[in-house]
Every structure is written in structure tokens, then in C-alpha cells.
Amino acid sequence: MIRKIKKIENVGRFRLYAGGYPDEVLFKKLTVIYGSNGSGKTTLAAICRSMTSGDPGGMVKRKSAVQYLPNSTAPTTEDTSNQAAVTPKPPLSLCGGDRFTALRNETKTVLLQHWDVLDKKSTEAKLIRFSDEVIHEQKKKVEDCLKTEETAVNEFLLEYQQRVNDYLQKFCADFQLQNLRINPVRLTLMSDIHQIRTITYDITAKNPLPTSNPINAEFLSEGDRSALALAFFLTKLDYAIEDSSSPATRPTLVFDDPVTSFDSHRRDVTIEIIRDLLFNDAISQAIVLSHDAHILNDLLISVNKKQEKDDIKTVTTAEFEIKINDIEKTSSLVDKDIVKIAGGRYKACVSALEDYRRGGTDDIGVKANVLVYIRQIIESNLKDRFSELIELKLPVINSRMVGNIIDVVQNESGVKSISGTVTKKEDLITELRQINQLVSSAAHIKGRNDEAKENLMDLAEKTTVLTLHKLIQQTYDIINNKLPLLVYNKKSNPKPTAVCMSTQTD
Incomplete structure (x- = not known):
């Protein structure tokens, strides 16, 4: 766990950084660091990884994808609270070779103990007929060992x-x-990626049959690649946590812009995962660096809300900014209130x-962003308005998509229009669905492959500037005038039941 960085010399933009009093940099259990592009975030992330013993690695951005980097030799740093030499954990071993070496040596010993090496002759009167038996016995041991190792490896890979x-x-x-296996040449993990689809095999469509088709990883979007890399990283982190003998040896988690290509749902899931790792003491510390202050602010809010709800204070926080000196082309770390940056x-x-x-524009990219912003505003208002109901009906965070929230509000008898108002619940639900169908289309196809980009262009052509202006006004009318007239009376729902997640990704 990093507690203090005293000095960094000649490492990237950190040419001569001294964090002494009164600008002393004290890290906490959750440390968030904001830095603009080119400020030295990745450099600082590497420094942090080098200072944490027993660290399984970190997440860094490389060529439009998030990759796992194991702890390795890192830039020279001085840390008054971490004087011990860094001893990186060895890479995960799927199967060791010690048992095979022992068998080989055992075979060699058995053969040589009946053989005169100097005279190259048998010490017995007859030929070493038993050598075949010995070799056969040792061969069987090796084969049994191989089968055992192969079974263990296959079970582990599954x-x-x-x-x-x-x-x-x-x-x-x-x-x-699917089919996760070891590359026999590079000795690294490799697998097939299958796209999940659901088809029906009868005319009534009552018996869905899940199926999958192999796809080329090159066709995955940037967000999907990031999700895949993060899934591998979190899995490796799980094993590192399980291997920790005590909380004192728990790993430190270092994130460098891991969720910038994620949609709001994947961002929320990642934030929840980091938060739960901290509160469960699965990790000793989390250091999160990003050029998006909103992500850092959302993480801080999530942690603080949980501490207030559970009336505990176990996760201390620290907030910093990487400040750039444009004249000297150097960077330094300073205290900063992240919420002021995020706004x-x-x-x-x-x-x-x-x-x-x-100043409306017909630019396709700008239109797509506007549609996404509308969706985020509606999503935020729905979650704020019906937070208790959502937690009750959608306990799993990855089910809290806009379409599912609208379903919950529609099906909940306790949600009613205020008596005497002209707003009808069913009319508002219909209006919300119409808007969500349009804006969610842009949110899902944005940043995908060439075919998706063509769909986005078609959508932009159909959505004129005037249409967007009307859609914005309609959104304001819903959140300011209509949605506040819906109230949730939880007494009408004495028996809570969880709603299954929709198969649609809206």
C-alpha cells in the first residue's frame, strides 16, 4: 500500500517533483487522480505499480484498448513509507515442471546405480534386462503424471x-x-470468441434456443475490447486475492483510464466492482487515474453513499490532480477537489x-452525442425519482438499464399519478418508451464497426436539427413537468420481487 510519494526525478514529465510539506501527497485507501491527456497519468500509474509489492499488475490504455500489465521493472522512485525492495509476484503457473524433472532424475539414478560408468560395462554377468522394466515403470509414472497435470490444467482453464x-x-x-486453451508456441492463453444470439425453433416462439456463432476479435468495438481486457484483469485479480494469506498482503489495484470507452452501464458496473473490492477488504488500496473527472467523481459518490447508508467509515479517500507547467513542460501532483473539476x-x-x-448543427457526431445526452438525462431522473423502487425490483446493477426501469415503473401498482393532475401514467410511459427507443439506438451503435457507423449516418439523416430541438424540449417537459407528478407509494408493494433482466440491451 502506498502512503506517501516524497520525490520523483527524471521520469517522464516528472523531472523533479518533491512532495514535501505543505504540499505533501498522502495516499489513502481510495486515491483518485485527475489528469488531462499528456499530463503523465500513465507514467504515474507505472510508478505506483513499481511501489507496491505483491501487486498483480495494473490496467493501462494502449492503442485504443485496455491491457493487463504485470508488475515489472519500473522507473526509479523514492517513497519514505515503502523502503523494502519490490518483489513482484511470479506469473501465474498453470503447471510446474518440477514433477517431471524429479521423475527424469529418478529414472537416471535407478539406471546408473547398476552401471559402471568408467568401464562402460554391466556390473552384472548378464545384460541389464531389468532396464526395460525400469524404463517402462518410469514411463508409466510420467504418463500418469501427464494425465493428472492435463486434467488439472483443463479444470483450471474451464x-x-x-x-x-x-x-x-x-x-x-x-x-x-469458448475453448480457452494454452498456445503451445507462446505458452499464453488463447480462446475463441462466440457472439451470443437467441433463435426460436417453433412457430409459437415459446421455446427460445440459445446459440452462438464464432466471431473475429478484430470486429469487436473498442468498448467490447475494453470489457474483455477488464474481465481478464479482474479474473487474474480474483486469483491474486485468493492467494493472499492475510489482509496485509492484499494487492493494490492501479487503474489508468480503464472505462473511457464504456457506456454508462459498464461504467456503473466497473465503479461498483471497485467499490465492493474496497469495502470487502479484497484489496489493500485502489488508485484510479483518469482524464474524465466525472468517472472519478461518480466513484467517490458511490463510496460515500455506501458509507452513509451502512453508517461506516472504512474507506478513506484522497483526491489529486496532475498539474502541468506549460513553460517548463513538467508535471506535479497537487491536492484537488474532484467535484469542482467534474462540475x-x-x-x-x-x-x-x-x-x-x-446553435444546432447537422453534424452527425454532434447529433449522436445529443441523443446520448438526452438518454442520460432521462436515466438520471428516473433513477433519482424511483431510487427505492429500483433497488427493490432491480437489485443487480447490470439490470438497471433505461428500458428495464421503464418496465418497473409501468408494472408497479404503487406508482400513480398525483390525484387531480392531467398527466396519466400510461401516457407518460408511452412517451418515455418512444424517446428511449430513439436515443438508445444511437447510444448502442455509436463507436461500433463500419456497418454500425452506416446505421448511425442513416439515423442522423432522419433526425433533423428541428426534430432534435423538439426532442430536447420534450425531454425538458417530461423531467420538469410530467415526471414529478408520478409518485411511488411503497406501502402498495408489501411483497418485493426481483425483475429478471431484459434480453434487450437498451
Whole structure:
């Protein structure tokens, strides 16, 4: 666990950084660090990894994908609270070679004890007929060992694959790993990626038959690649946690912009995973670096809400910014209130819509962003308005998509219009579904492959500037005038039941 960084010399943009009093940098159990692009976030992440003994690695951004980097030789740093030499954990060993070496040596010993090496002759009167028996016996031992090792490896790979797929399911990915195996040349893990689809085999459509088709990893979107890399990383982290003998040896988690290509749902899931790792003491510390202050702010809010709800204070937090000196081209670490940098994600969405209303453009990318902002505003208002109901009906966070929330509100008898108002619940639900169908289409196809981009262009052509202006006004009317007229009376729902997650990714 890192507690203090005293000095960094000649490492990237950190040419001569001293964190002494009164600008002393004290890390806490959760440390969030904001830095703009090019400020030195990745450099600082590498420094943090080098200072944590027993660290399974970290997450870094490389060529539009998140990759796992094992702990390795890192830049020189000085840390007054971590004087011990760094001893990185060895890579995960699927099967060791010690048993085979022992068998080989045992065979050699048995043969040589009846052989005169100097005279190259048998010490007995007859030929070493027993040598065939010895070799056969040792061969059987080797074969049995191989079978045992092969079984153990296969069982481990199946378990490893299932853990990765469990994380992919949390991220609502429409693909899974199959046939995870070891590359015989590179001795690394490799697998097939299958896209999950559901087909029906009878005319009544009552018997869905899940099926899968292999896909090329090159066709995965940036967000899907990031989700896959993060799933592998979290699985490896799980094993590192299980191997920790005590809380004192728990690993430190270092994230460098891991969720920038994620949609709001995957961001929320990742934030919840990091938060739960901290509260369960599965990790000793989490250091999260990002150029998106909103992500860091959302993580802090999630942690603080849990501490307030459970009336506990077990996760201490620290907030920093990587400050750039444009004249000297150097960077330093300073205390910073992240919420002041973020300004609130909701506020940023509203501001973006206001900017578009003042100067609408026909640019396809801008239109897609506006549609996404509308969806985020509606999602935020629904979650705030019906937070208790959502926690009751959708206890699993990866089921809290806009479409599912609308379903819950529609089906809940305790949600009613205020008496005497003109707003009808069923009319508002219909209106919300119409808007969500349009804006969720843009949210899902944004940033996908060439075919998806063509669909996005078609959608942008159909959605004119005037249509977007009307859609923005309709959104404001819903959140300001209509949604507040719906109230939830939880007394009408004495028997809570969980709603299954929809198969649609809306």
C-alpha cells in the first residue's frame, strides 16, 4: 500500500517533483487522480505499480484498448513509507515442471546405480534386462503424471474461462469465451470468441434456443475490447486475492483510464466492482487515474453513499490532480477537489443540450452525442425519482438499464399519478418508451464497426436539427413537468420481487 510519494526525478514529465510539506501527497485507501491527456497519468500509474509489492499488475490504455500489465521493472522512485525492495509476484503457473524433472532424475539414478560408468560395462554377468522394466515403470509414472497435470490444467482453464464470462455477463456483453486453451508456441492463453444470439425453433416462439456463432476479435468495438481486457484483469485479480494469506498482503489495484470507452452501464458496473473490492477488504488500496473527472467523481459518490447508508467509515479517500507547467513542460501532483473539476455529469449533459439549442448543427457526431445526452438525462431522473423502487425490483446493477426501469415503473401498482393532475401514467410511459427507443439506438451503435457507423449516418439523416430541438424540449417537459407528478407509494408493494433482466440491451 502506498502512503506517501516524497520525490520523483527524471521520469517522464516528472523531472523533479518533491512532495514535501505543505504540499505533501498522502495516499489513502481510495486515491483518485485527475489528469488531462499528456499530463503523465500513465507514467504515474507505472510508478505506483513499481511501489507496491505483491501487486498483480495494473490496467493501462494502449492503442485504443485496455491491457493487463504485470508488475515489472519500473522507473526509479523514492517513497519514505515503502523502503523494502519490490518483489513482484511470479506469473501465474498453470503447471510446474518440477514433477517431471524429479521423475527424469529418478529414472537416471535407478539406471546408473547398476552401471559402471568408467568401464562402460554391466556390473552384472548378464545384460541389464531389468532396464526395460525400469524404463517402462518410469514411463508409466510420467504418463500418469501427464494425465493428472492435463486434467488439472483443463479444470483450471474451464474455471478461468467461466470467471471471465461471468464478468462479461455483468458488462452485458453479447459474446462469451469458448475453448480457452494454452498456445503451445507462446505458452499464453488463447480462446475463441462466440457472439451470443437467441433463435426460436417453433412457430409459437415459446421455446427460445440459445446459440452462438464464432466471431473475429478484430470486429469487436473498442468498448467490447475494453470489457474483455477488464474481465481478464479482474479474473487474474480474483486469483491474486485468493492467494493472499492475510489482509496485509492484499494487492493494490492501479487503474489508468480503464472505462473511457464504456457506456454508462459498464461504467456503473466497473465503479461498483471497485467499490465492493474496497469495502470487502479484497484489496489493500485502489488508485484510479483518469482524464474524465466525472468517472472519478461518480466513484467517490458511490463510496460515500455506501458509507452513509451502512453508517461506516472504512474507506478513506484522497483526491489529486496532475498539474502541468506549460513553460517548463513538467508535471506535479497537487491536492484537488474532484467535484469542482467534474462540475457534475448531469450538469454537463444539460449544458450540452443548451449549447445545441442555441446553435444546432447537422453534424452527425454532434447529433449522436445529443441523443446520448438526452438518454442520460432521462436515466438520471428516473433513477433519482424511483431510487427505492429500483433497488427493490432491480437489485443487480447490470439490470438497471433505461428500458428495464421503464418496465418497473409501468408494472408497479404503487406508482400513480398525483390525484387531480392531467398527466396519466400510461401516457407518460408511452412517451418515455418512444424517446428511449430513439436515443438508445444511437447510444448502442455509436463507436461500433463500419456497418454500425452506416446505421448511425442513416439515423442522423432522419433526425433533423428541428426534430432534435423538439426532442430536447420534450425531454425538458417530461423531467420538469410530467415526471414529478408520478409518485411511488411503497406501502402498495408489501411483497418485493426481483425483475429478471431484459434480453434487450437498451
